[in-house]
Amino acid sequence: MPVPYAAALLPLALLAPAASPVSVVEADFDPASAFVPPAAISYAQDLVPYGSHARVVTDRSVPGRTTLTLTVSGLAADHAFPVHLHTGTCGADPASSGPHYQDVVDPVQPSADPAYANERNELRLVLRTDADGEGTASTAVDWQPRAGGARSLVLHAGDPAGPHGAGDRVACVKLGD
């Protein structure tokens, strides 16, 4: 009896918890040592003061595409932060966020080969704050992260002295799996 069977399943399919194509993370930057492990960590209060705010919207509603938008308030004014999607989660050690997430993973790690370490194969953006320390930046890539593979968005200090220098990791936002 295929028809009644399908009809019986339809409501269940509608109720099934499908992964939302748009996820939103809202968090205040706190010290890693906070009693409750923070959803966003600052490692450099001069650039990312405690209590400053981040909102990350990850939109996967277009098949095979990811658009990520980062909006902040309360950060250092008139500053450019290189921001990347990283593989690891945020921890007390800034290095715990691990290497950059890559769609096609470089077999040689740490990845320095521009065939892999580029802005099409990694998710990168530059967040520029205004005179009030507010800013928003968005970028899109033609892939979607593997489940559980991209667990943080890392803000770097920026290094105007070097062409590729992202500089120290100054803050980290935990992303859901």
Ligand SMILES: [Cu+2]
């Ligand atoms: Cu990075």
